[in-house]
Amino acid sequence: MADKIEGRPGIxxxxxxxxxxxxxxxxGVMFSAFWNSQVRGKVLFLATVLILVILxxxxxxxxxxxxxxxxxxxxxxxxxxxxxxxxxxxxMIAGTLLLLNVLQAWLNQMTALYMREGLSxxxxxxxxxxxxxxxxxxxxxxxxxxxxxxxxxxRNLAESTxxxxxxxxxxxxxxxxxxxxxxxxxxxxxxRISGHSFSIPGYMVWAAIFYAASASVLSxxxxxxxxxxxxxxxxxxxxxxFTLMHANENMPAITVARGEENERRRINTDISSxxxxxxxxxxxxxxxxxxxxxxxxxxxVIPIIVAAxxxxxxxxxxxxxxxxxxxxxxxNTALRWYVANFGPIAEWRATLMRVTDFRQALLDMDEDxxxxxxxxxxxxxxxxxxxxxxxxxxxxxxxxEECGGFRLRETDIVIKAGEKIMINGDHSVNRKLLxxxxxxxxxxxxxxxxxxxxxxxxxxxxxxxxxGGTLREALAFPESPDAYEQAAVEAAxxxxxxxxxxARLDTRARWDKLLGGDEQxxxxxxxxxxxxxxxxxxxxxxxxxxxxxxxxxxSALTSMPETGMIYIGRSETYLEALxxxxxxxxxxxxxxEEPQQQVAQTGASASVGTAAVTAPAL
Numbered sequence: 001m002a003d004k005i006e007g008r009p010g011i012x013x014x015x016x017x018x019x020x021x022x023x024x025x026x027x028g029v030m031f032s033a034f035w036n037s038q039v040r041g042k043v044l045f046l047a048t049v050l051i052l053v054i055l056x057x058x059x060x061x062x063x064x065x066x067x068x069x070x071x072x073x074x075x076x077x078x079x080x081x082x083x084x085x086x087x088x089x090x091x092m093i094a095g096t097l098l099l100l101n102v103l104q105a106w107l108n109q110m111t112a113l114y115m116r117e118g119l120s121x122x123x124x125x126x127x128x129x130x131x132x133x134x135x136x137x138x139x140x141x142x143x144x145x146x147x148x149x150x151x152x153x154x155r156n157l158a159e160s161t162x163x164x165x166x167x168x169x170x171x172x173x174x175x176x177x178x179x180x181x182x183x184x185x186x187x188x189x190x191x192r193i194s195g196h197s198f199s200i201p202g203y204m205v206w207a208a209i210f211y212a213a214s215a216s217v218l219s220x221x222x223x224x225x226x227x228x229x230x231x232x233x234x235x236x237x238x239x240x241x242f243t244l245m246h247a248n249e250n251m252p253a254i255t256v257a258r259g260e261e262n263e264r265r266r267i268n269t270d271i272s273s274x275x276x277x278x279x280x281x282x283x284x285x286x287x288x289x290x291x292x293x294x295x296x297x298x299x300x301v302i303p304i305i306v307a308a309x310x311x312x313x314x315x316x317x318x319x320x321x322x323x324x325x326x327x328x329x330x331x332n333t334a335l336r337w338y339v340a341n342f343g344p345i346a347e348w349r350a351t352l353m354r355v356t357d358f359r360q361a362l363l364d365m366d367e368d369x370x371x372x373x374x375x376x377x378x379x380x381x382x383x384x385x386x387x388x389x390x391x392x393x394x395x396x397x398x399x400x401e402e403c404g405g406f407r408l409r410e411t412d413i414v415i416k417a418g419e420k421i422m423i424n425g426d427h428s429v430n431r432k433l434l435x436x437x438x439x440x441x442x443x444x445x446x447x448x449x450x451x452x453x454x455x456x457x458x459x460x461x462x463x464x465x466x467x468g469g470t471l472r473e474a475l476a477f478p479e480s481p482d483a484y485e486q487a488a489v490e491a492a493x494x495x496x497x498x499x500x501x502x503a504r505l506d507t508r509a510r511w512d513k514l515l516g517g518d519e520q521x522x523x524x525x526x527x528x529x530x531x532x533x534x535x536x537x538x539x540x541x542x543x544x545x546x547x548x549x550x551x552x553x554x555s556a557l558t559s560m561p562e563t564g565m566i567y568i569g570r571s572e573t574y575l576e577a578l579x580x581x582x583x584x585x586x587x588x589x590x591x592x593e594e595p596q597q598q599v600a601q602t603g604a605s606a607s608v609g610t611a612a613v614t615a616p617a618l
Contacts, residue, residue, distance in 0.1 A: 023349070026356040030119070030157075033359070037118035046111045050166060053107065057100045058173045062181060064093050065326045073319035108166055116158035123150050123359060132365040134441060148238035149358040157355050160348040167337060175334035179205055182327040185320070204328050207306045212335030215295040219342050223288040226346035229281045234354055236277050240270040285343060295336070303328035374443040378450045382534060383417035385564065386450035391588070392433050393444040405445065406430075409584040417534055420578045421566045425585030431568050434585065435459070435539035438566075458533040462540045464520040466512040472505045475527055484530050495559065496526035497552040518549040525553050532560060540569035547573070554578065
């Protein structure tokens with residue numbers, strides 16, 4: 001018995017829009033993708049330098065805070081000489097901090113850039129693994145707009161991750177640096193009330209913690225809906241972009257059918273969906289602004305109010321008061337990092353969810369469906385292709401009796417190399433499914449397909465694909481442009497009726513827009529003449545072409561007598577030019593269709609009977 005073909009069929013369960021994964025799992029997925037990427041070394045180097053810069057900046061801020069005491073004390077003493085001296089010191093400290101800030105900004109952007117490179121390349125690599133992209137397109141909502149996930153979501157995730165991680169790191173370092181300073185400053189606070197004196201260890205530290213904690217709790221309560229709302233917004237925005245892109249690409253057909261009004265309603269429906277989510281998001285952000293902005297204004301006076309008792313009791317000089325205020329603000333800023341970034345964190349988690357769901361869906365494409373029945377694929381010799389008892393299901397995961405489908409009327413077919421075949425049959429049959437089944441993309445059915453080595457086969461779909469770039473690249477796709485000699489390329493174009501394009505072989509253009517449909521299909525036939533595979537499977541490629549183009553294409557095919565050809569379709573030109581052996585597809589009705597067919601057959605029989613009886617009287 002022939003060996004089973006490795007890697008043929010298998011389609012994943014559909015309609016899984018979301019995955020119930022924890023935040024830890026999602027972070028692990030992204031870290032794994034990053035760790036295995038080529039940019040790991042660059043990101044780790046930049047991150048190390050960034051940490052050193054952040055540490056140096058924090059140290060400089062501590063020195064700047066200590067500078068407050070002598071500076072404000074010189075103001076209190078009206079010491080002009082000391083005042084100018086402290087300004088010189090400030091210039092040196094501020095200049096150093098400015099250089100560190102500029103360096104940190106540049107390192108931040110470079111880190112985000114390389115993070116985006118690693119993530120985007122990983123997603124593209126996963127997406128374009130063999131057969132994954134096609135399967136994903138049939139996987140429900142998650143496969144509707146992969147361009148959004150690959151471009152916009154990956155960019156947002158890389159940039160927001162870098163910004164949030166560095167912000168958290170910087171806030172933590174500032175907190176560790178200034179909480180000790182603030183504790184030491186507030187340890188000497190002595191309060192005098194009604195002749196009694198007392199002190200509270202770390203008085204301003206506890207005040208800063210209470211202030212930041214109350215803001216954090218209130219922000220979480222007010223902004224807890226932001227994560228889901230941001231996820232909904234990204235999804236609706238992506239659907240709107242897809243609708244607009246789809247309408248733009250099909251505008252000629254829409255215009256001819258006078259369907260502008262229908263498309264306008266469809267697009268407006270998607271716009272309304274986006275606006276509804278944005279309005280809810282705007283209200284949630286407005287409510288959060290009450291908290292964040294309110295606490296932001298209060299922080300101007302809160303540290304002075306907290307330290308005022310010690311100042312007015314004479315326990316602090318003006319310089320020490322301002323130094324305490326500066327340290328309080330630094331600790332509060334560090335503690336309130338989560339509060340100030342609640343909105344961005346919500347957006348980041350929503351983006352992380354979309355990217356990880358997309359990546360997981362791609363990985364799941366490699367797993368097989370739990371099909372009730374599937375076609376068996378076998379390897380055969382390079383010069384033979386066999387089809388035995390082949391039945392194709394019309395739907396995935398259902399019995400043929402339930403969903404209907406079709407079968408090859410000939411039960412045991414052997415096709416030899418160089419033989420020309422046409423497969424047609426009932427008009428109700430979706431012949432495209434047979435083409436996809438032979439390509440290993442639709443294993444739903446039964447029977448056995450014995451196929452030659454995949455490298456010896458070339459599948460020609462009904463709709464031609466012309467990649468961007470030069471015409472030479474389109475001819476060679478998916479191989480490199482220099483895979484074929486100039487003379488061979490020119491001869492192939494000549495035989496395919498594309499002599500006028502020879503002079504433009506290396507011209508970059510949108511050939512899928514400049515060339516007509518027949519010319520685009522002719523590009524595919526020119527490529528056949530270059531590759532000259534042992535086997536070609538066609539999917540109704542000649543249907544709809546002008547008669548002159550059909551004759552030209554069939555003339556090109558007759559120049560490849562050694563190539564086995566299987567044409568799935570009803571082309572009269574192919575039938576006349578290549579004299580193929582004809583095989584037939586027979587529809588198999590589902591249970592829901594059987595009663596209707598029986599009624600139709602009964603009515604037809606009655607009509608025939610009546611005609612037979614009444615005919616002599618005419």
